[in-house]
Amino acid sequence: MPVSLKVQRKKGKMPPQLQNMNLKIGFPRSKSTQANIMKAVWNEFGTRRIPERPFLRTSMRNNRKKYIDMLHKDAKNVLNGSRTIQQSLTRVGIVAQGDVQMSISTGNWTPNAPSTIRRKGSSRPLIDTGAMRQAVTWVVENA
Numbered sequence: 001m002p003v004s005l006k007v008q009r010k011k012g013k014m015p016p017q018l019q020n021m022n023l024k025i026g027f028p029r030s031k032s033t034q035a036n037i038m039k040a041v042w043n044e045f046g047t048r049r050i051p052e053r054p055f056l057r058t059s060m061r062n063n064r065k066k067y068i069d070m071l072h073k074d075a076k077n078v079l080n081g082s083r084t085i086q087q088s089l090t091r092v093g094i095v096a097q098g099d100v101q102m103s104i105s106t107g108n109w110t111p112n113a114p115s116t117i118r119r120k121g122s123s124r125p126l127i128d129t130g131a132m133r134q135a136v137t138w139v140v141e142n143a
Helices: 034-045 055-080 085-106 114-120 131-135
Strands: 003-006 021-026 137-142
Touching (some): 021 055, 021 085, 034 055, 034 131, 085 131, 085 137
Antiparallel strands (some): 003 021
């Protein structure tokens, strides 16, 4: 359940180093366990028993401009060869990973149900063992 970021150029041909590159943020299948992917999906979109807590979408929406600005600042360096697109996307991936983890920790989410509070001893949603929060990651892949 990753969020993908695609690099597009408005005019002219796309340089070869930018073609078919995707930055996936969240829980990409290549780096996440099925258990963490499912926990993330259930919380992100909600179920009959779990309210929607869109930590991933909220983080991406709130930080979109920051990621675009980072890529714009790196664009000249990528195009002149002093930095690779992999390095640029890695930089954004690291920042976005931290933003999603912060969203999980500090978001104003619907509190846990009384039965969940009794079981885990906390009204704070999305944090039980911390495994899902720790599993947030990123990967740069060729499309």
